[in-house]
Amino acid sequence: xxxxxxxxxxxxxxxxxxxFGHHVNVSRYDVQKYAVFEKLIEKQLSFFWRPEEVDxxxxxxxxxxxxxxxxxxxxxxxKYQTLLDSxxxxxxxxxxxxxxxxxxxxxxxxxxxxxxxxxxxSYTHIIRNIVNEPSVIFDDIVTNEAITKRxxxxxxxxxxxxxxxSLYHRLGEGQHTINGETVNVSLRDLKRKLYLTIxxxxxxxxxxxxxxFACSFAFAERSTMEGNAKIIKLIARDEALHLNGTQHMLHxxxxxxxxxxxxxxxxxxxxxxxxxxxxxxxxxxxxxxYLFRDGSMIGLNRDILGQYVEYxxxxxxxxxxxxxxxxxxxxxxxxxxxxxxxxxxxxxPQEVEVSSYLVGQIDNEVQSEDFSxxxx
Amino acid sequence: xxxxxxxxxxxxxxxxxxQTVLEALEHQQVEIDFQxxxxxCGSCQATLIDGEVSYTTExxxxxxxxxxxxxxxxxxxxxxxxxxxxxxxxxx
Numbered sequence: 001x002x003x004x005x006x007x008x009x010x011x012x013x014x015x016x017x018x019x020f021g022h023h024v025n026v027s028r029y030d031v032q033k034y035a036v037f038e039k040l041i042e043k044q045l046s047f048f049w050r051p052e053e054v055d056x057x058x059x060x061x062x063x064x065x066x067x068x069x070x071x072x073x074x075x076x077x078x079k080y081q082t083l084l085d086s087x088x089x090x091x092x093x094x095x096x097x098x099x100x101x102x103x104x105x106x107x108x109x110x111x112x113x114x115x116x117x118x119x120x121x122s123y124t125h126i127i128r129n130i131v132n133e134p135s136v137i138f139d140d141i142v143t144n145e146a147i148t149k150r151x152x153x154x155x156x157x158x159x160x161x162x163x164x165x166s167l168y169h170r171l172g173e174g175q176h177t178i179n180g181e182t183v184n185v186s187l188r189d190l191k192r193k194l195y196l197t198i199x200x201x202x203x204x205x206x207x208x209x210x211x212x213f214a215c216s217f218a219f220a221e222r223s224t225m226e227g228n229a230k231i232i233k234l235i236a237r238d239e240a241l242h243l244n245g246t247q248h249m250l251h252x253x254x255x256x257x258x259x260x261x262x263x264x265x266x267x268x269x270x271x272x273x274x275x276x277x278x279x280x281x282x283x284x285x286x287x288x289x290y291l292f293r294d295g296s297m298i299g300l301n302r303d304i305l306g307q308y309v310e311y312x313x314x315x316x317x318x319x320x321x322x323x324x325x326x327x328x329x330x331x332x333x334x335x336x337x338x339x340x341x342x343x344x345x346x347x348x349p350q351e352v353e354v355s356s357y358l359v360g361q362i363d364n365e366v367q368s369e370d371f372s373x374x375x376x
Numbered sequence: 377x378x379x380x381x382x383x384x385x386x387x388x389x390x391x392x393x394x395q396t397v398l399e400a401l402e403h404q405q406v407e408i409d410f411q412x413x414x415x416x417c418g419s420c421q422a423t424l425i426d427g428e429v430s431y432t433t434e435x436x437x438x439x440x441x442x443x444x445x446x447x448x449x450x451x452x453x454x455x456x457x458x459x460x461x462x463x464x465x466x467x468x
């Protein structure tokens with residue numbers, strides 16, 4: 001079962017499951033099992049942006065004028081975002097590429113992870129702009145307990161899958177003794193690990209990121225740190241796409257047409273998967289305690305952010321096919337919609353990218369009735 | 377022909393022909409979540425109880441059975457829809 005970078009077997013890629021089938025050989029996109037992944041790739045490519053496009057010159061001044069407790073909120077939020085994108089910039093590649101079996105899905109995973117590296121570059125761009133010594137901020141990410149506590153839950157499903165897959169590739173299924181320890185490698189168990197990983201990635205992108213976006217936009221809602229908010233808007237547009245990628249995967253898995261065993265796994269793990277959502281929501285609320293430990297800011301405090309956590313968790317649980325967990329039914333931050341709206345990510349189209357403007361998208365199908373309104 | 381949109385536990389109205397369902401709801405000051413407005417984020421879902429819609433662009437977001445993505449569809453018949461968190465009208 002060793003991984004091979006160019007599988008020379010002859011097989012029909014459109015008959016393969018998403019994961020744990022044959023290793024992909026030819027990266028071809030003329031025939032696709034799931035066209036949606038190809039569409040996600042196209043969309044993501046059309047979104048391409050660079051952090052340097054966004055002018056941050058007023059943010060430095062804005063940041064210096066913030067009171068200390070708001071500096072703490074802003075920087076902690078940024079550190080958390082940096083952590084999340086550090087994980088997402090590499091983990092989908094390391095964990096999923098060795099087991100993926102569809103060319104379009106393989107390329108989606110690579111495109112997805114690549115866009116996360118742009119996000120990471122943005123944080124450096126932002127941090128370099130507002131402080132003189134970026135190391136102080138970056139170094140704290142691995143030592144700050146409030147951050148590392150959450151990092152554990154974010155990464156443990158990925159890590160378990162990566163370890164399991166490497167044993168599977170090296171040793172195959174069965175019982176093995178490694179360094180005196182007995183390990184059982186089974187495909188069924190790996191599928192369980194994969195399912196939980198995809199759930200936790202969906203939680204990461206669809207809940208954790210959105211909670212951090214709320215904090216970023218709360219500053220801009222008061223007309224401060226607006227350059228930062230512009231970058232976060234671009235990041236939010238990408239994340240909206242990514243979270244749909246994992247939602248599609250979860251639904252395809254649960255449906256069973258892709259891989260019947262995966263559907264059994266999804267049924268078995270339903271409660272555990274649901275608990276991942278609930279635990280993440282609780283962690284995000286704890287995080288809100290840490291953010292606002294020295295005081296709230298106008299428009300956002302611990303309680304409101306906590307309500308938003310519950311609201312967005314409910315939404316995402318329903319979208320991923322689970323029963324909602326919380327009673328909250330109303331969006332406590334109605335202004336989030338207009339900040340998240342990706343149609344107006346930029347004001348001057350000649351200066352930057354407009355998401356709805358796709359290069360090379362020409363409609364060649366022109367019928368005579370298209371001219372019916374014309375008269376000479 | 378004009379179609380009627382009925383919001384369950386809310387009210388009925390006749391949308392303008394050129395509007396998507398999302399735009400029509402916003403025109404009526406109904407509170408509804410949205411993000412991308414072009415069919416890839418899935419935020420603006422509603423449950424379609426009765427009726428038919430057509431999509432102006434093919435949505436990328438996953439749409440569960442019985443749901444519609446309001447940002448990129450238009451009514452093809454009279455519609456009965458249900459909003460996830462009830463029909464709330466903006467107070468302003």
